[in-house]
Amino acid sequence: MSDIQTTLRTRAAELLSSGEVVEVIGWTAGRFDNQTTPAFITKAEDAESLVFNEYCVNTTSKFSLMERGLGKVAVCVRGCDSRGINRMITDNQLKREEVHLIGIPCTGMKDRKTGEELLKCRECSYRNPVVYDELIGESVTEPELNRFDAVEKLEAMDQAERAAFFDSVYERCIRCYACREVCPVCTCKSCFVDQLAAGWQGKRSNVAENKFYGLTRVFHVGDRCVECGECQRACPMDLPLMLLNRKMIKDLDLLFEAGEAGLDAEGTNPLGTYDVNDVEEFM
Amino acid sequence: MSVVNDSQAVGTKDGTGEFEPTILAFACHWCTYSGADLAGLNRMNYPANVRLLRVPCSGRVNPQYVISAFNKGCDGVLVCGCHPGDCHYVSGNYFAKRRLMAFKRLLEYSGMEPGRFQVRWISGSEAGKFRDTVIQVCADIKNLGPLQDREADALASISVADLQKGAEAAGASASSESAVAQAATANGNAEKAGE
Amino acid sequence: MLLAKDRLPQLLDHLAAQARVYVPARVGEDTRFALYSSGLEPDFEMVNTSLPPKDLLFPQAQSMYRYGFDDNGTPFIDPVHDSDNTVLFGVRPCDVQSIACMDDVFLTMGYEDEFYAPKREKLLIVALVCNNVAESCFCDSMGLDPNSAPYADIQLRQGSEGFEIVAQTEKGQAALSDWKSFLSDGTATRDNVSCTLKVDMTGIKDKLDEMYEHPIWDRISKKCLTCGTCTYVCPTCHCFDISQENRMKLGERFRSWDSCMFSNYTEMAGHHNPRAGKQPRVRQRFLHKLCFFEDRYGKTLCVGCGRCVEKCPVALDITVLIDQIGAADVAEGAEVLEGAAHGN
Numbered sequence: 175m176s177d178i179q180t181t182l183r184t185r186a187a188e189l190l191s192s193g194e195v196v197e198v199i200g201w202t203a204g205r206f207d208n209q210t211t212p213a214f215i216t217k218a219e220d221a222e223s224l225v226f227n228e229y230c231v232n233t234t235s236k237f238s239l240m241e242r243g244l245g246k247v248a249v250c251v252r253g254c255d256s257r258g259i260n261r262m263i264t265d266n267q268l269k270r271e272e273v274h275l276i277g278i279p280c281t282g283m284k285d286r287k288t289g290e291e292l293l294k295c296r297e298c299s300y301r302n303p304v305v306y307d308e309l310i311g312e313s314v315t316e317p318e319l320n321r322f323d324a325v326e327k328l329e330a331m332d333q334a335e336r337a338a339f340f341d342s343v344y345e346r347c348i349r350c351y352a353c354r355e356v357c358p359v360c361t362c363k364s365c366f367v368d369q370l371a372a373g374w375q376g377k378r379s380n381v382a383e384n385k386f387y388g389l390t391r392v393f394h395v396g397d398r399c400v401e402c403g404e405c406q407r408a409c410p411m412d413l414p415l416m417l418l419n420r421k422m423i424k425d426l427d428l429l430f431e432a433g434e435a436g437l438d439a440e441g442t443n444p445l446g447t448y449d450v451n452d453v454e455e456f457m
Numbered sequence: 458m459s460v461v462n463d464s465q466a467v468g469t470k471d472g473t474g475e476f477e478p479t480i481l482a483f484a485c486h487w488c489t490y491s492g493a494d495l496a497g498l499n500r501m502n503y504p505a506n507v508r509l510l511r512v513p514c515s516g517r518v519n520p521q522y523v524i525s526a527f528n529k530g531c532d533g534v535l536v537c538g539c540h541p542g543d544c545h546y547v548s549g550n551y552f553a554k555r556r557l558m559a560f561k562r563l564l565e566y567s568g569m570e571p572g573r574f575q576v577r578w579i580s581g582s583e584a585g586k587f588r589d590t591v592i593q594v595c596a597d598i599k600n601l602g603p604l605q606d607r608e609a610d611a612l613a614s615i616s617v618a619d620l621q622k623g624a625e626a627a628g629a630s631a632s633s634e635s636a637v638a639q640a641a642t643a644n645g646n647a648e649k650a651g652e
Numbered sequence: 653m654l655l656a657k658d659r660l661p662q663l664l665d666h667l668a669a670q671a672r673v674y675v676p677a678r679v680g681e682d683t684r685f686a687l688y689s690s691g692l693e694p695d696f697e698m699v700n701t702s703l704p705p706k707d708l709l710f711p712q713a714q715s716m717y718r719y720g721f722d723d724n725g726t727p728f729i730d731p732v733h734d735s736d737n738t739v740l741f742g743v744r745p746c747d748v749q750s751i752a753c754m755d756d757v758f759l760t761m762g763y764e765d766e767f768y769a770p771k772r773e774k775l776l777i778v779a780l781v782c783n784n785v786a787e788s789c790f791c792d793s794m795g796l797d798p799n800s801a802p803y804a805d806i807q808l809r810q811g812s813e814g815f816e817i818v819a820q821t822e823k824g825q826a827a828l829s830d831w832k833s834f835l836s837d838g839t840a841t842r843d844n845v846s847c848t849l850k851v852d853m854t855g856i857k858d859k860l861d862e863m864y865e866h867p868i869w870d871r872i873s874k875k876c877l878t879c880g881t882c883t884y885v886c887p888t889c890h891c892f893d894i895s896q897e898n899r900m901k902l903g904e905r906f907r908s909w910d911s912c913m914f915s916n917y918t919e920m921a922g923h924h925n926p927r928a929g930k931q932p933r934v935r936q937r938f939l940h941k942l943c944f945f946e947d948r949y950g951k952t953l954c955v956g957c958g959r960c961v962e963k964c965p966v967a968l969d970i971t972v973l974i975d976q977i978g979a980a981d982v983a984e985g986a987e988v989l990e991g992a993a994h995g996n
Contacts, residue, residue, distance in 0.1 A: 204969065204972075205849075205967075205969050205971065206788075211875065211967035211969075212875040214874045232966060236877075241874075348712070348880075350911070351880060352879035355877035355878060355879040355965075356879075356965060368914070368915060368916045376895075377895045407965070408877075410881045411682070411702065
């Protein structure tokens, strides 16, 4: 890890001083022990403040979109970040040549409070960046896991149990929209939530309104979700949001062989395409 | 001519009498809506619990409409479109099919009873299928009972009785619910369905 | 007066019989001020609840009035005023101070909010001074003291002997006389606690007065996601939006929390938005906390509870921001401005 950090700092300084990029998006130390926070480095001499350790919990992909227009930006990407970048390219939000991707294989990030590996990392099956311009560090072995484990458990419950479960989830939602803001595929110029004149989303806070927001968001992003799990990590109420996203992903793969989003810039598009031979159940 | 029997249409959710669900049916203009029209012309009887909402294509049905319908007082939602291959816009219902298959699963996964949300392909000539579908969906929803989750509609808790009162005061004038009412009229739905 | 520990449930049961009592508790995976009912175990050891108690006075959605047509077709407008006798039991000094801030907003300067006032009138604040502090607590840097809650009606100090109880207002006095049968004579011994996180607020307000156009806001706001987490977990954020729901012949107008972090907070008709980007929004939030509120009400709108420090998804930490302001060169912005004014 410390090797990666050293190389990262050197490379960031080189990229900035050569003028190849105008900014490097990575992480820097936060106020507390084992805390990091997103960093936007624009001067070569500041590259020393870049940090890479097992507490880099923020994904960087959405920031590359926020910083678009400055010039070419270098972005530190692990598996999750790189899939987000790919998906943004698929969605025509970003051009590949606008970013310089510093790939970093990842061994999983930890919660600074508990010291445990983050849930999003425990469920991750792409620890190595899937796209990069340069790679810092050695590739790591991808873990073998069933990322639909929790979804399958929920599916096995009866309907009333699931209803109670999701009601308790949406009862806690405060609709801060952090999940939307961190999401690399939530790239609408104007979210349905903000279209007040259209009146999609009521302003009241209750289970039904929260569920309306939650389910709509899942449906909007479910076919493109890159499973970075950042929505779940960012959620101030610790809601298990990936349980819903993964349900969509699982179903779309089962029904339409959608595969996984963000593995390349071509992308998948299960809900934007069709096949006349699709399975039929509405006859 | 009383277009919709108000007390029946609103449903009795206070536990008195038999539960009469409110069901919203999205009907594709080019097929299902004509099918419903044909059912009316043929004097076919089907429950007045269903309100038809005409859409240009089943592909126009945004899943958000469905959640909204549930939040605003519907006990069941039915989406009807042309048979695959018959879409007036060539491919609208193919997209709808994928979308609604995924959405139905998501809805049921998040706790909705299976059967509250249904999708059917009904062509313009299938008046009988339309009638049978509505009868069957209505029976399904009656079995399931009223949808409890009405919080989004803050007015729901106070409104059932008030709404009925309001509707009575308005008499047989159906202007306030023109979309639903017109749909029902066009379908010959007025035939004292509640009696 | 002293409340023995084992008499606490009896007191809470007694209170719950005549009012809605809210205590800090763990509910599932969540910590919050939960409605007390017999058997619920209050948790006085945990640090701040994940959500502040502000929704008791300022609910996330507050009905204002209902309107419509009655049986005779006559239009009506009925105001909704709901308030219950409420006891906020075991609230920490920072959250007590946050109620003082909200009182300023909703009850002073010639304006009394008709929805807030009755709720506030019927609220009894029973503070418990802090038994422990979290790493993100910094109230003593914001002029508060974790060992006292002067604005509360009743203050509790927890020691090994039980809770030492002092009434600090008339409302508190009246309540204490009702509690008498649960109390005994005595005092509690406890060690004072102090926050580990310190920030230096000296001169911050004066500097901020000069820093509206300072380039520091660009740097600080870069990582902000403009989600509403900080504003919704904040005990003092009190902005609201008014909207309505209509259904056939009935409608209801209500106000709901809003956040200056959201794009449509300042959006006007015709989609003009004076705070379209995140820089002006971040600046607004922190200037309101540390500057504008003090101008109007004479106190800082941040009580140092540390919730936003804990919950911000990108660790945009107000204490770091205060440090950065402290270290900033006020003139840095002036040069830029002057340059701009001269067309350079």
